[in-house]
Amino acid sequence: MSAPAHPDSTDLDRLHSAVKREKVDLAPESQPAPLWAMFLLMFVAIIAGAQIGGPLLGGWSFDISNPFAVANGGGDPRPGGAGAGGTLDPFALAMKKGASGYAVCGGCHQGNGGGLPGQFPPLAKSEFVLGGTERLIRITQHGLVGPVTVNGQNFNTAGGMQPFGGTMSSQDLANVLTFVRNSWGNEATMVTKDMVQKVRDEEKRASQWTAAELEPFAKKNVPGDIPAGPGATAAAAPAPAAK
Amino acid sequence: MQTTPAIPDTDLQADNLRRAAIDKSVKGPVLFLFTNGAFWLMLSTLLGVLSAIKLVEPEFLGNSQYLTYGRLQPAHINALVYGWGIQAALGVMLWIMARRSGQVLKGGQTLLITAGVFWNITITFGILAVLMGKSTSIEWLEMPGFVWPVLLGCFLCYAWPIARMFGRAFRPEGFMVSTWYILGACFWFPWIFVTANVALHCLPGLGAIGAGIDAWYIHGVILLFFVPVGVGSAYYFIPKITGQPIASSQLASAGFWSLAILGGWTGMQKYMGGPLPAWMSSVGACAGVLLLIPVGLVGLNHHLTTIGKHSAVATSPTLRFIFFGAMFYPVSGLVLALNSAFWTGANVQFTQSWYAFQTVSVYGFFSMCVFGAIYYIVPRLSGCEWLSVRLIRNHFWFSVYGVGTIVVMSLVAGWQQGVDLNDPEHWDQTFMNHVVNSRPYVVSRAVAWTLISFSNAMFLLHLLLMVAGLGRRSSAPTLLGHDHDDHALPHEAHA
Numbered sequence: 069m070s071a072p073a074h075p076d077s078t079d080l081d082r083l084h085s086a087v088k089r090e091k092v093d094l095a096p097e098s099q100p101a102p103l104w105a106m107f108l109l110m111f112v113a114i115i116a117g118a119q120i121g122g123p124l125l126g127g128w129s130f131d132i133s134n135p136f137a138v139a140n141g142g143g144d145p146r147p148g149g150a151g152a153g154g155t156l157d158p159f160a161l162a163m164k165k166g167a168s169g170y171a172v173c174g175g176c177h178q179g180n181g182g183g184l185p186g187q188f189p190p191l192a193k194s195e196f197v198l199g200g201t202e203r204l205i206r207i208t209q210h211g212l213v214g215p216v217t218v219n220g221q222n223f224n225t226a227g228g229m230q231p232f233g234g235t236m237s238s239q240d241l242a243n244v245l246t247f248v249r250n251s252w253g254n255e256a257t258m259v260t261k262d263m264v265q266k267v268r269d270e271e272k273r274a275s276q277w278t279a280a281e282l283e284p285f286a287k288k289n290v291p292g293d294i295p296a297g298p299g300a301t302a303a304a305a306p307a308p309a310a311k
Numbered sequence: 312m313q314t315t316p317a318i319p320d321t322d323l324q325a326d327n328l329r330r331a332a333i334d335k336s337v338k339g340p341v342l343f344l345f346t347n348g349a350f351w352l353m354l355s356t357l358l359g360v361l362s363a364i365k366l367v368e369p370e371f372l373g374n375s376q377y378l379t380y381g382r383l384q385p386a387h388i389n390a391l392v393y394g395w396g397i398q399a400a401l402g403v404m405l406w407i408m409a410r411r412s413g414q415v416l417k418g419g420q421t422l423l424i425t426a427g428v429f430w431n432i433t434i435t436f437g438i439l440a441v442l443m444g445k446s447t448s449i450e451w452l453e454m455p456g457f458v459w460p461v462l463l464g465c466f467l468c469y470a471w472p473i474a475r476m477f478g479r480a481f482r483p484e485g486f487m488v489s490t491w492y493i494l495g496a497c498f499w500f501p502w503i504f505v506t507a508n509v510a511l512h513c514l515p516g517l518g519a520i521g522a523g524i525d526a527w528y529i530h531g532v533i534l535l536f537f538v539p540v541g542v543g544s545a546y547y548f549i550p551k552i553t554g555q556p557i558a559s560s561q562l563a564s565a566g567f568w569s570l571a572i573l574g575g576w577t578g579m580q581k582y583m584g585g586p587l588p589a590w591m592s593s594v595g596a597c598a599g600v601l602l603l604i605p606v607g608l609v610g611l612n613h614h615l616t617t618i619g620k621h622s623a624v625a626t627s628p629t630l631r632f633i634f635f636g637a638m639f640y641p642v643s644g645l646v647l648a649l650n651s652a653f654w655t656g657a658n659v660q661f662t663q664s665w666y667a668f669q670t671v672s673v674y675g676f677f678s679m680c681v682f683g684a685i686y687y688i689v690p691r692l693s694g695c696e697w698l699s700v701r702l703i704r705n706h707f708w709f710s711v712y713g714v715g716t717i718v719v720m721s722l723v724a725g726w727q728q729g730v731d732l733n734d735p736e737h738w739d740q741t742f743m744n745h746v747v748n749s750r751p752y753v754v755s756r757a758v759a760w761t762l763i764s765f766s767n768a769m770f771l772l773h774l775l776l777m778v779a780g781l782g783r784r785s786s787a788p789t790l791l792g793h794d795h796d797d798h799a800l801p802h803e804a805h806a
Contacts, residue, residue, distance in 0.1 A: 084327060084328075084331050085785075085786030085787075086690050086691045086696075086788070087327050087330045087331045087334065087691060088327050089788070090330070090551070091550075091551055091552070091554050092326075093411070093550075093551070094485070094550050094554070094555075094556040094557075095483065095484050095485035095556060095560075096485045096488050096550075096556050096557035096558070096559065096560035096563060097556045097557065097558055097559065097560070098559060098560055098561060099558040099559045099615055100559075101559060101561075101562055101611060101615075102611075105607065105611050108607065109603075109604050109607055109608075112600065112601065112603045112604055112607070112648075113601060113604065115600055115652065116596075116597045116598075116600035116601040116603075117597065119580075119593060119596035119597040119599075119600055119651070119652060119653060120593045120594065120596070120597040128590050129588065129589070129590070130588045131588070132588065132589045133585065133586050133587060133588060133589055165738065168735065168736065168738060168739070169738075169739055171739070172739065236739070240739065
């Protein structure tokens with residue numbers, strides 16, 4: 069006879085002890101559920117219904133991919149989402165986004181576009197801003213260093229203006245330039261993404277410009293289509309209140 | 312209740328022997344699944360630590376391509392879901408169904424173990440393939456295309472005997488309360504798994520809807536597989552251990568059917584505002600919020616059952632794990648509703664709160680319930696008692712604190728990320744800033760997974776000793792909180 073697997077495997081009482089101490093399975097009772105719980109669940113159902121009520125005003129269409137499409141004309145439901153400016157024309161959208169993007173520039177050129185005398189040139193009524201778009205785009209794209217005369221005042225800030233071409237997309241830059249050209253009494257045509265991109269593709273310099281180098285571009289506008297609307301002609305653009 | 316004088320001694324004896332025979336018949340497959348599942352859980356939590364560290368410090372472990380975040384994170388989740396989750400769930404399902412139906416598993420043990428071996432080998436290859444860069448990039452289905460048919464076949468090998476047991480069972484009143492969840496899980500998982508895999512692997516050119524199907528799959532596996540197994544074991548073990556009947560069979564019925572109806576409707580709200588037809592994400596969001604109803608009904612039922620009788624939680628390891636697992640169930644429902652509703656979902660969309668939902672439902676709720684079930688089942692199968700109260704206690708507390716930390720931190724991080732990303736004032740911020748801002752939360756995630764790894768190392772060791780038959784030789788169960796023994800707590804009361 070072979071030895072048992074466990075020294076105490078013959079101890080049936082112990083082996084079955086776990087089973088023996090179990091309790092029997094019990095049938096469930098029928099206690100009443102509290103009324104407040106039912107009201108709470110009704111509240112849940114109402115919130116859930118709201119998820120489906122509003123969005124489906126557009127019907128069970130396979131063509132509408134936005135739950136709030138009917139409410140705001142196809143915009144993204146999130147604040148500032150991709151379609152948030154869907155109802156704005158291209159110029160108004162550029163002004164809106166440009167105003168926000170101007171925060172980068174305002175540190176030197178100030179919120180009112182007036183600059184700081186002796187340190188940072190003004191943007192309001194500046195011929196650099198209102199003149200040819202080619203020079204304006206080049207300055208922001210590659211930076212500017214050395215002496216410069218704006219509105220009759222001389223400036224020669226150490227280090228000059230840094231280039232923003234590397235840190236801002238052409239769309240962002242175009243928005244900011246449109247905003248700058250149409251704020252604080254400025255009125256000029258819109259700068260579009262294509263214009264900025266065109267300059268970007270043509271000129272790849274790594275060093276900053278000097279004012280003298282840019283003189284040939286002073287009156288030159290970058291060719292490109294401007295969307296019809298208030299930004300298409302300089303005079304038609306009423307400067308909206310800057311933030 | 313075990314000494315009810317109304318039941319003659321011989322009947323009681325016969326009943327005990329019958330249950331012992333049932334345990335014996337499922338011993339092999341169930342212990343095989345639990346042991347292998349525990350190994351995968353160990354691996355998964357370690358990978359969780361590594362991938363969280365990689366998210367903060369990409370240079371960690373050098374530049375090996377096999378250990379980049381993009382490969383570690385899917386390996387971590389796949390090991391958790393397929394290695395541990397489904398495997399351990401099958402073990403619990405098989406045992407509970409055998410016990411509830413009173414049916415001995417008649418043959419087929421070899422087939423079940425073979426299916427289990429195939430399951431483990433296939434996952435091993437699948438996860439190695441993910442680490443070697445052969446991932447399909449489909450969330451939760453990253454393992455290559457050859458994996459899913461094998462997994463499906465193995466799953467059906469287990470689902471069939473479970474369904475057969477149900478079919479042959481004598482069903483007294485109240486039989487369904489835990490059983491129907493187990494039965495439902497048997498049928499729902501193959502349905503979801505086949506639908507998602509056929510759509511994503513076999514239909515060409517799905518485009519954006521493929522992402523929606525994937526989100527539906529993840530929600531389906533959680534809500535129609537992990538949740539039913541967790542709730543089913545909670546419904547089985549709470550009355551079994553406390554000796555209190557489930558409070559309301561009506562609530563139990565309503566909770567089950569509302570889950571069955573709603574569970575498959577949610578998922579696509581993950582892409583709200585995205586390139587899916589609007590009504591798809593609307594329906595998903597609606598169902599995601601409505602799921603608070605089955606969650607609330609089950610929570611209410613458990614509350615009514617255990618109210619004023621929480622003392623056993625302090626002593627019974629099983630009840631302690633199940634009780635806290637069951638408390639994580641409403642939490643997971645709330646996180647799902649938060650992610651689903653448009654008002655909050657717009658802010659937490661595509662953020663870490665998605666990870667919070669996966670972790671709270673798979674680990675916080677499901678795994679805690681299954682741990683409880685394992686602490687109950689294994690002594691009956693291995694013939695010995697758990698060795699160490701301290702190991703169980705540490706397993707419990709490190710798990711609770713770990714998973715709680717992950718859930719809270721991922722939710723807060725998700726909210727912050729989402730609000731920052733949506734803020735129009737931040738339009739010119741680089742994405743890197745948001746990543747850097749979320750670093751503290753990811754560090755806490757790494758710490759939390761470390762705690763959980765520690766707890767699972769103890770669990771694995773403990774389980775291996777039990778399976779090897781090296782547990783305590785005693786007829787008394789291993790109970791937590793021995794200090795209460797002074798006033799002669801009857802051992803058999805909380806086993």
